[in-house]
Amino acid sequence: MDEWWKRSAVYQVYPRSFKDSNGDGIGDIQGIIQKLDYLQELGIDVIWLSPVYDSPNDDNGYDIRNYQRIMDDFGTMEDFEELIEQLHNRGLKLMMDLVINHTSDEHKWFTTSPEYYIWRDEPNNWRSFFSGSAWEFDELREQYFLHLFSKKQPDLNWQNPEMRKAVYEMMRWWLDKGVDGFRMDVINLISKDPEFPDGPDGDGSVYFMNGPKIHDYLQEMNSEVLSKYDIVTVGEMPGATVTDAIQYTGKERREVNMIFTFEHMGLDQASGEKWDLKPLQLTDLKYNLEHWQNALHNKGWNSLYWNNHDQPRVVSRFGNDMEYRVESAKMLAACLHFMQGTPYIYQGEEIGMTNVRFEGIDEYQDIETRNMYAEKSLQGVPHEKIMESIYVKGRDNARTPMQWSSEANGGFTTGTPWIAVNPNYSVINTTDKDEDNSIYQFYKKLIGLRKTMAIITQGDFTLLHREDEKVFAYTREIRDEKLTVYCNFSSDNHTFEMPEGELLVHNYESPKNTEKLVLRPYETIVFYKKF
Numbered sequence: 001m002d003e004w005w006k007r008s009a010v011y012q013v014y015p016r017s018f019k020d021s022n023g024d025g026i027g028d029i030q031g032i033i034q035k036l037d038y039l040q041e042l043g044i045d046v047i048w049l050s051p052v053y054d055s056p057n058d059d060n061g062y063d064i065r066n067y068q069r070i071m072d073d074f075g076t077m078e079d080f081e082e083l084i085e086q087l088h089n090r091g092l093k094l095m096m097d098l099v100i101n102h103t104s105d106e107h108k109w110f111t112t113s114p115e116y117y118i119w120r121d122e123p124n125n126w127r128s129f130f131s132g133s134a135w136e137f138d139e140l141r142e143q144y145f146l147h148l149f150s151k152k153q154p155d156l157n158w159q160n161p162e163m164r165k166a167v168y169e170m171m172r173w174w175l176d177k178g179v180d181g182f183r184m185d186v187i188n189l190i191s192k193d194p195e196f197p198d199g200p201d202g203d204g205s206v207y208f209m210n211g212p213k214i215h216d217y218l219q220e221m222n223s224e225v226l227s228k229y230d231i232v233t234v235g236e237m238p239g240a241t242v243t244d245a246i247q248y249t250g251k252e253r254r255e256v257n258m259i260f261t262f263e264h265m266g267l268d269q270a271s272g273e274k275w276d277l278k279p280l281q282l283t284d285l286k287y288n289l290e291h292w293q294n295a296l297h298n299k300g301w302n303s304l305y306w307n308n309h310d311q312p313r314v315v316s317r318f319g320n321d322m323e324y325r326v327e328s329a330k331m332l333a334a335c336l337h338f339m340q341g342t343p344y345i346y347q348g349e350e351i352g353m354t355n356v357r358f359e360g361i362d363e364y365q366d367i368e369t370r371n372m373y374a375e376k377s378l379q380g381v382p383h384e385k386i387m388e389s390i391y392v393k394g395r396d397n398a399r400t401p402m403q404w405s406s407e408a409n410g411g412f413t414t415g416t417p418w419i420a421v422n423p424n425y426s427v428i429n430t431t432d433k434d435e436d437n438s439i440y441q442f443y444k445k446l447i448g449l450r451k452t453m454a455i456i457t458q459g460d461f462t463l464l465h466r467e468d469e470k471v472f473a474y475t476r477e478i479r480d481e482k483l484t485v486y487c488n489f490s491s492d493n494h495t496f497e498m499p500e501g502e503l504l505v506h507n508y509e510s511p512k513n514t515e516k517l518v519l520r521p522y523e524t525i526v527f528y529k530k531f
């Protein structure tokens with residue numbers, strides 16, 4: 001099968017925050033349909049839609065109550081079918097979010113088929129990702145069930161073949177409806193060590209990440225479902241190393257097409273806990289991405305991302321969201337989009353949306369953030385200190401509504417938004433998208449180049465100026481072609497020898513100098529040479 005997904009760019013829509021069509025303050029499917037011109041014009045190929053399934057919304061839809069029904073907040077199955085049809089008419093594809101490590105505790109299986117879940121008489125010491133124990137006592141059954149996420153998200157028991165069959169059937173149902181692929185939520189957590197040993201300090205991850213039967217399950221899923229369709233699959237895989245990634249994505253292994261690594265997202269944390277902040281050292285990022293680029297070259301496939309609904313906004317995180325917001329948003333885009341892999345753009349990234357700072361914890365909606373706040377407050381951590389880590393790492397940074405215009409609520413809704421809009425919407429919004437120097441146009445150019453330049457999808461990767469702590473530079477090479485990419489991650493000037501070739505992409509009007517390459521704050525410049 002043609003590996004079209006290697007040339008594609010994916011755009012993630014977080015439906016709750018994208019566009020509200022009916023004034024109830026919540027984004028919906030009709031809202032997405034209204035914005036298809038905007039997405040098509042950007043040049044993306046695939047939309048990854050975060051969960052739209054029926055859900056009590058404990059974790060914004062990642063707790064599914066019914067896999068074959070659309071959440072009332074988002075519309076109806078007819079709306080969904082209209083969305084697929086309209087996407088396909090435009091030559092665009094739809095990737096569904098597939099959450100099958102766990103369901104909602106309100107899913108009917110939890111009562112009708114308890115053997116689909118994981119029960120123990122005694123809990124072990126594993127902690128949930130959302131604070132507290134990963135086990136909850138069930139009064140009726142008088143046993144504990146495992147929930148790696150919230151207690152309303154019980155983990156499915158993948159050792160049960162009947163459960164697996166039911167999941168595969170549901171997947172085929174969506175594929176037969178016309179969806180073009182799956183983004184699989186924490187899919188490398190589905191196989192747990194059957195002994196359930198205690199983990200160090202309550203961290204059970206070695207016993208449930210990339211567990212003993214994970215490859216068997218993915219290969220079974222592939223032969224039962226995935227291989228029968230021409231689709232794209234990406235597995236979200238916390239704790240997967242490059243060695244794991246080669247196994248998960250190697251073509252001959254028939255598992256998934258690519259995975260989301262978390263390694264580069266953990267470089268600005270001081271310990272195993274994401275709230276434990278540490279400034280990013282650029283060389284850590286460079287060496288990590290170099291490692292993934294080189295290790296997977298010809299052996300697997302990378303996904304490329306800075307942002308999603310769980311991560312803070314990259315322009316605030318690795319760029320400069322004040323004086324150099326536009327420059328750094330473009331620089332970060334170029335840095336990522338000239339690498340090998342399939343790029344993912346998260347809604348609002350293409351207009352340089354930033355993190356948000358709400359005053360009080362009550363304005364935050366995310367369960368992970370709220371649980372962490374409650375736990376740390378009890379432990380006596382001062383409010384200001386907790387808020388500081390929420391400002392830097394909280395998931396609601398990504399979840400404030402899409403800023404369409406400078407109208408009330410950024411044009412997202414005519415009602416009261418379910419989460420406040422970032423107050424900078426009057427300045428940062430999509431209304432400048434047609435201007436030559438907009439961030440949107442810059443993304444559009446990068447996406448377009450990937451389609452026409454095989455070197456971007458196929459070339460070798462070499463890191464330049466390895467030790468430089470401020471500048472990320474690399475080349476891509478294939479036969480008689482070479483791309484040289486320079487990215488200044490700082491607000492100082494840096495001077496280098498002028499690379500060979502003609503200027504291909506640039507985020508400043510013109511080069512500062514023609515003899516030497518002088519990089520200005522957050523400047524990116526890309527040269528192309530044909531020998």
Ligand code: NOJ
Pocket residue numbers: 059062063099149185186236309310
């Ligand atoms: C990963 C998802 O991206 C995140 O939003 C969710 O909370 C957890 N998995 C649990 O489903």
